[in-house]
Amino acid sequence: MALVVSSATFLSLSQQKRIQRIRAIASEDFATVKSEEEKLKLGGSDLKVTKLGIGAWSWGDTSYWNNFQWDDRKLKSAKAAFNTSIDCGITFFDTAEVYGSRASFGAVNSETLIGRFIKERQQKNTAELAIATKFAALPWRLGRGSVIAALKDSLSRLDLSSVELYQLHWPGIWGNKGYIDGLGDAVDMGLVKAVGVSNYSAKRLRDAYDQLKKRGIPLASNQVNYSLIYRVPEENGVKAACDELGVTLIAYSPIAQGVLTGKYMPENPPSGPRGRIYTPEFLTKMQPLLSRIKEIGQNYSKTATQVVLNWLIAQENVVPIPGAKDAEQAQEFVGALGWRLTDQEIAELRSLATEVKPVIGFPVEKL
Template structure:
């Protein structure tokens, strides 16, 4: 179904105010030729209709989810417990705008705050004051770390029960293996696969997925789980205009052929595709080292993102996220403020044109620097 009308009507000031109120979009007028009326680049109404939800295993989820890596992470994202009120407002805003997929992990949270992301998600769901149906439709996708001491299926099942306790839930929407141990502990890998089977058979999770699996290893676990009567519903991987190399695109092809939904983490390249940073304006913390290596070669891609954003009346972040959606992935940008959530929501309700996608991908492929691949991703 087309998301943009072939002959969109001119927008009045009332329409603009209504659209901004519904989507949270910070609208900027694009540079149209003198005398040309402002045209609708996104539809009026909800950010997406119910029939536009994406099927992931037994679930129907919003075309974009939100990631919660920052919720509890002091080292990389500067989390402080005083932020919890803002995080709850951010969560509430997401739910009110139809977002129902939230990604987390049992390892999210540094030091004594280990598991904090899961705890906060559970708390925010319980305390949400909107309709019960909205709360009931939330799909939590949590990841279980392949720690070296998790050597048996039973230990993996216990990890799942611990996550349920932290969130105070009876069942997890999607239980995911956080990474594969095939490259360094292949014997442990089989035990973890059996752990996924066990938690699914016990009804602790409604569906299972994996994260950081390459195309070959993904096909192997798919076949194994299928032989045990367990469908593999999702594969989460770093996927963006900075992470669209041969392995990632092959993985996308494998997902498409097997009916596995690709979930794209870091769709903004940890913030490099937002246009908010430069070599002279680096983020604080460990990210600065990575940004210093990659940003100098990104000017052509960032300039292209900016050009399309200006023509569209969008932001660079919204263009980058929408590219993921157009590729058939579910992006899960991280959010920790209401402003970030509002901006990300502006990526919904419209689609890049095929020409815009081709231009973006051509420039991205020609970039001399790319995002460093996750060291845990297998072949």
């Protein structure tokens, strides 16, 4: 399958070689994604998405991901990631109104960029795209009307008349009943196809599920931090509640913000805020796990990234949404699909990961 990366001209020779290497490793997987049914329903909704999505947290970011200046090069890289994902068969994209510049709602933010990318692909078929965004439960936003008002602003930035999935980004400090009503109103108004929550505890998840059920509206998803080294959703009952209620768990930071890829070592920790989380001491403890991930990957002709994403997919009822900054990463992610780790390998990786104490995540078990 030939991939068209319109931004190839701005890639360095070394970057192009890495892309070629990943393409060679994952070429069979590209064909698999195109030839097999690689979609699933989100919860009890009618919305189908690819089994792996793309998180757009870093697109337009000028703080957390060390993109202190959002320049033309980063813009082209993000656009290449978007186009390559679609060309590879990944059509589920997750964003939020607060992703982007420090101003959050300014001209350069994730929603605006995705809207631009979609418009620039109009000559190609984008009918299969599933766009998800989120409502920020800011303290001054009260009641169901605030949800609809924020959604309409998001749709304006995305330049869309509706989105496939609208989520509450986090629980409100003044209560959530009005916000849940707002989600239901969005469905009734035809502005969204499905609704979900994010960073919700098991109890709050059940409450939201029951409230929407009374209106005949399914709760499609709960988006939480979940990875091989951050398994709190398994420990606090969130994963079990999702499975019981038929709510899909969308896993953000599924490769632990790059740490599970093996990219960072004790002598080369990530910079910025991530460097304060993933310290050299922590990365030292990670080495036995990372070594085994690499060994397993070699047995399948897979990268470490593809192995840890496959581990999450194998947990069932989980859709990982790793962030893709460029075409290379987007191409690599698709190689997590179309195959499965053995039960023994899944258990072994879990056992090794228990030696690594999780150090990041919203304390949803306390919300």
